[in-house]
Every structure is written in C-alpha cells, then in structure tokens.
Amino acid sequence: MNPNSLWSLRLGFSNKQAAAIEKMGISKFLDASFKTNFDNSIPDFLKDSPKTFADYRELRKKSKELTEVQKEEQKRDFQKQEALTSLDMKAWWLEKMMSDSYPLQEKMTLFLHNHFVSTFQKVKMNYWIFEHNQLLRKHAFGNFKDLTKAILKSNAMLRYLDNVDNRKGKINENLSRELLELFTLGIGNYTEEDIKNGAKALAGLGIGENGGVYRDKIADDSEIIYFGKKGHFKVDDIVDIIFKQKNSPYLFTKKILQWFIYDNPSEALVTYYGDYFRKKDFEIKPLLEKIFTEEFDKNTAGSKIKNPLEYSLQLISELHINPRNSRPMVAFLKNQGMDLFNQPNVKGWEGGKSWLTSQIYLQRNNIADLYCSGRENFNQKTMGTMMDENSNRPALRKTVIQLDWNKGTNKEIISELSNRLLFQVDNDTQKDFENILKYDFDSQAQNADQAVLRLFNAIVKEPEFQLI
Structure with missing residues (x-):
C-alpha cells in the first residue's frame, strides 16, 4: 500500500489526506494537525x-x-x-x-x-x-495528567462510575479502581489498599453546576496512605502521586500504539515510547510526534484491523458520497459494535480481532454493495438482507457516486487501486481481479466506470482491505 494512503487512514479515517502527507511530509502534516x-x-x-x-x-x-x-x-x-x-x-x-481537513x-x-x-x-x-x-x-x-484530573471532576464521569454514591462511612470504590486499572497504571501495579484509600480521597466529590465539587458533609478528610505516601489527599493529589509511579506511562502508550498502528505492539516499543512519554512529563503531542515520525518509515502495513469507522468512512470518501443523513451510518456502527457514546462497558471497545467476526465481515460486505450501488440511505433491515432490484419492497433513494481512477490498461488500473486500497496483492488475488477487469478492457468505453466500480467492490471485500 502507498505509505501516504496508509498514514492518511491511520491519522484520520480515509485516503483524503494522502496527497497532503505526500506534499508536506509527515512532520509538517503533523504540525498542521496539531494546530487544528x-x-x-x-x-x-x-x-x-x-x-x-x-x-x-x-x-x-x-x-x-x-x-x-x-x-x-x-x-x-x-x-x-x-x-x-x-x-x-x-x-x-x-x-x-x-x-475536518486534519x-x-x-x-x-x-x-x-x-x-x-x-x-x-x-x-x-x-x-x-x-x-x-x-x-x-x-x-x-x-497533557495526559492534566486531562486525567479534569476527567475525574467531570459530571459525566462522576455519574458513570458512581462517585455520586461515594461518601464518608459508605465508600464506593468504582472510580478509584478504574482510575488505576483502566486509566493510568493497569492491573498488577497497585494494591487493594491503594483502591480503598483512593476512594476515601474521592469521597464527597459529586456533581456540580460546572463540574465536580466536594461536599464537606460527606467528604472523608481522614489521613490515608496512598502508594506509600501519607497525607490528607484529594483528587488532584492522588493523580499527582499516580503519575510518579514507575509504570505510569506504559498503559497509555500501549493503547496509543494499538489505536493507531499495531493490534499487538511489542513490549520493547511500549517501553521505548513510554519512557519518552515520562521524559516529556506526559505531554501527548510530543509522544504522538515521535511515534508517528519514527514508525512512518517502517514497513508496518497490515498490522491492525480497521475499526468500523475506518472501514466505512474510507468507503464513503473513495466513492465521494456526501451523506444526506448520517443516521444510517450511526445504525451501521452500532450493528458493528461501535456505538458512539455507548461502549458495552467501562473497558470500552476491545478492538483487534473483535472487529472482524463473521457477522461483522458480512455486514461490511453488505454495506460495500449498498454504497457501490449508490444506496446510502439504508436502514438496519436492509443491512440484514440485501435488497433486490426486482423486490416488491420500496426502492431506496440512490445517490450519485464517483470513483477516481486513471484510464489505462486493466493491469494499470488494478495496480493503481490495489496500491491505494490494499497492503498487498498476491498472485491468486491478482488473477481474480483480472477476471473482473479483463485484458481487453477499454477505459474509453461507455460502461468503463461501472466495470472499474465492480473491481473496486471486489477489492474492498478482500480480507486484506480490513487491515491497515
């Protein structure tokens, strides 16, 4: 796959930024992205x-x-x-x-x-x-540490992890536990006592008009020991203590690598970038800059399964579809297990292989057929059963689609689209594509666009297209 197309997908959701990355170079493109x-x-x-x-x-x-x-x-x-x-x-x-341009x-x-x-x-x-x-x-x-402090005092998080029920004499440990397990250190890097004492520090922190506030009557002001430190700690204090722990940079760094590049990053990479993250006092921008610029030149294509957004928004972009209504896409994402603002649990979307079950793969093939036939105003029932042109069901409103391709021989067109869409094409796949776009293909013919569109539809159903 063209590295600029690959990184356009990784730093966004489609191939739209590939030309800008090629023209500007990865460093200048990142600078422009950070200035959004x-x-x-x-x-x-x-x-x-x-x-x-x-x-x-x-x-x-x-x-x-x-x-x-x-x-x-x-x-x-x-x-x-x-x-x-x-x-x-x-x-x-x-x-x-x-x-968004960036x-x-x-x-x-x-x-x-x-x-x-x-x-x-x-x-x-x-x-x-x-x-x-x-x-x-x-x-x-x-800054990740500053963000962590702000999130713990957000009304949404205080309600979601039940800190509204955390009070002196009736401690609720949910927020304290997830702060350590899922947000900062990861399992095995804290004790149950740290959770209990952290919950005491968070007791009485509840919903306010403009974010979390402590209520004196239900706050726990007792002295606690937190990661070996003794004191009368509150929310910001315990976050500061957490970020002084040895393992504080690694969970976040690993999840960054998983989100953007590798479903299974090596421990060596996690440690390497994590140590740099700590050195930069948990500033996110320099961490991203270092990861992206250093990994850009490596041959990493095919190391991560696309999530439903990356898959579907890439199709929309390639076909130049301008959806009249985004609700069908909202429904598709929910069916794919990526319901925005509604993850299945506090651990979030699992990612990796969970994005490519047989059901999800079938749904992706169905939506590819729908988009390639100009149908973007579909519903959940349509996704389950492809609609037939001769069906008695009401016809779906169609949209004009436009696939960019350069006129040439069948092999030249296959090469162009494959280089843009897939990270590799083996001999058997090449033969399959040549059976769709045959050796005598005439790019000037009246039905040329439809023939190339059939090729595109076949490419996006390949297992390799599910990867970036």
Missing part, C-alpha cells in the same frame, strides 16, 4: 436539553400540577426526546470526522473517548456527555 482549532460552540440540538440540576428541578416544578398519568406521559416524551438528541449528537460527531484531533478524541469511557446509557444527560466529549477534544494534544 478547538470549537467550543454548543450545537443547536442541545439547546433544549437540561444542562444542570437546576434545569431538572425546573422540569419537576412544572410537573407538580400534573396528574400521575400526565407525569408518566411527560416522562416518556422527555426520554424519547433525549434519545433523539443522542442520535443527533452521534451524527454531529460523524460529520466532524468526515469534514482529522487527527477527532481520531485522538475518539481514542480518548474509548479510554475514559462514559456512556449516555448510564449518565442519561446528553449535555454532560457533550461536555465530556469536548473535554477530550480540548486536551487531545495536551
């Missing part, structure tokens, strides 16, 4: 969603004069509206991923979204989930 603006505006679809407890209190106040039946009806309407708002937020994020910020936000998991299903407040998402975006190239 942070948009702090609130989308219109959130204007009527409750943003604070005061908003909730106002809603309850208005419902006092209603009958029980009316209250139940109001509750159902509210839940339905919030569910629709959640769909709008997923579509909004997808559109950001597809439209999508690395969104790719990092998505990575952090799966590192610091907080779901709408549990939190049930769209605005808090949006704030959480914006916090990740704001710190995407910032």
Whole structure:
C-alpha cells in the first residue's frame, strides 16, 4: 500500500489526506494537525436539553400540577426526546470526522473517548456527555495528567462510575479502581489498599453546576496512605502521586500504539515510547510526534484491523458520497459494535480481532454493495438482507457516486487501486481481479466506470482491505 494512503487512514479515517502527507511530509502534516482549532460552540440540538440540576428541578416544578398519568406521559416524551438528541449528537460527531481537513484531533478524541469511557446509557444527560466529549477534544494534544484530573471532576464521569454514591462511612470504590486499572497504571501495579484509600480521597466529590465539587458533609478528610505516601489527599493529589509511579506511562502508550498502528505492539516499543512519554512529563503531542515520525518509515502495513469507522468512512470518501443523513451510518456502527457514546462497558471497545467476526465481515460486505450501488440511505433491515432490484419492497433513494481512477490498461488500473486500497496483492488475488477487469478492457468505453466500480467492490471485500 502507498505509505501516504496508509498514514492518511491511520491519522484520520480515509485516503483524503494522502496527497497532503505526500506534499508536506509527515512532520509538517503533523504540525498542521496539531494546530487544528478547538470549537467550543454548543450545537443547536442541545439547546433544549437540561444542562444542570437546576434545569431538572425546573422540569419537576412544572410537573407538580400534573396528574400521575400526565407525569408518566411527560416522562416518556422527555426520554424519547433525549434519545433523539443522542442520535443527533452521534451524527454531529460523524460529520466532524468526515469534514475536518486534519482529522487527527477527532481520531485522538475518539481514542480518548474509548479510554475514559462514559456512556449516555448510564449518565442519561446528553449535555454532560457533550461536555465530556469536548473535554477530550480540548486536551487531545495536551497533557495526559492534566486531562486525567479534569476527567475525574467531570459530571459525566462522576455519574458513570458512581462517585455520586461515594461518601464518608459508605465508600464506593468504582472510580478509584478504574482510575488505576483502566486509566493510568493497569492491573498488577497497585494494591487493594491503594483502591480503598483512593476512594476515601474521592469521597464527597459529586456533581456540580460546572463540574465536580466536594461536599464537606460527606467528604472523608481522614489521613490515608496512598502508594506509600501519607497525607490528607484529594483528587488532584492522588493523580499527582499516580503519575510518579514507575509504570505510569506504559498503559497509555500501549493503547496509543494499538489505536493507531499495531493490534499487538511489542513490549520493547511500549517501553521505548513510554519512557519518552515520562521524559516529556506526559505531554501527548510530543509522544504522538515521535511515534508517528519514527514508525512512518517502517514497513508496518497490515498490522491492525480497521475499526468500523475506518472501514466505512474510507468507503464513503473513495466513492465521494456526501451523506444526506448520517443516521444510517450511526445504525451501521452500532450493528458493528461501535456505538458512539455507548461502549458495552467501562473497558470500552476491545478492538483487534473483535472487529472482524463473521457477522461483522458480512455486514461490511453488505454495506460495500449498498454504497457501490449508490444506496446510502439504508436502514438496519436492509443491512440484514440485501435488497433486490426486482423486490416488491420500496426502492431506496440512490445517490450519485464517483470513483477516481486513471484510464489505462486493466493491469494499470488494478495496480493503481490495489496500491491505494490494499497492503498487498498476491498472485491468486491478482488473477481474480483480472477476471473482473479483463485484458481487453477499454477505459474509453461507455460502461468503463461501472466495470472499474465492480473491481473496486471486489477489492474492498478482500480480507486484506480490513487491515491497515
């Protein structure tokens, strides 16, 4: 595979940035990516969603004069509206991923979204989930220690990991445990006492109007021992102590390597980049810069299975599809096991081989057929059973698709598309492609575009296309 196409996919979601990487070089492209603006505006679809407890209190106040039946009806309407708002937020994020000229910020936000998991299903407040998402975006190239402190004080995380139930005399260890196990050090690098004492330091930290606040009446101000340090610690204190531990850089560095390049990075690489991360005081930008520039020249193609976003957004980009509605894509991602804002558990999406079960592979082939036939306004039922042109079911609205290819012989066209889309083509695969686009192919013929499109459809169904 062309290295510029490969790294366009790795630093974004499609081949769109390949030309810019080739022209600018990887270092200058990264510099431009790091300078991406942070948009702090609130989308219109959130204007009527409750943003604070005061908003909730106002809603309850208005419902006092209603009958029980009316209250139940109001509750159902509210839940339905919030569910629709959640769909709008997923579509909004997808559109950001597809439209950004330098999508690395969104790719990092998505990575952090799966590192610091907080779901709408549990939190049930769209605005808090949006704030959480914006916090990740704001710190995407910032300091990991500072981001960890900010996340622990976000309303979404405090609700998601039950710290609202953590109080003196009735300790809840969820947030304290995941802080160590999943967010910073990893299993085996802390004790149960560290979890218990960390929970005491977090006791009383609850939801506030603009993020987490301690409530004196339920806070635990007792002296604790945390990783050998004795004191009256609070949230920022315990984070500072965690990041002084020997293994503090390695979990995050390993997950970065897994997200962008290797499903199974070597321990030597994790240690090498992790030590550099510590040396740079846990600044994310220099870590990314070092990893990407040093791994760019290595032959690493085919070392990671594409996640559903990388797979589907690459198809959309290659076919120049401009979706009229992103909700079908939201549904497809959910079917693929990558439901935005709703990971299956606090560990997030597993990645790796979980992205390529037989069912997921079949769904990917189906969506390739749909896109290549100009159908982008599909539904879940369509994904399960491909629609027939002669079916009695209603016809799906079609969109104009355009596949870029250079006119030439069949072998030249196969080589061009293969170099752009696959990391390798063996002899048997080459023969299969030549059976689709035969030796006497005329690139000037009236049906040439359709013939090349059939070739493209075959390529994107190859097992190798599932890899980057």
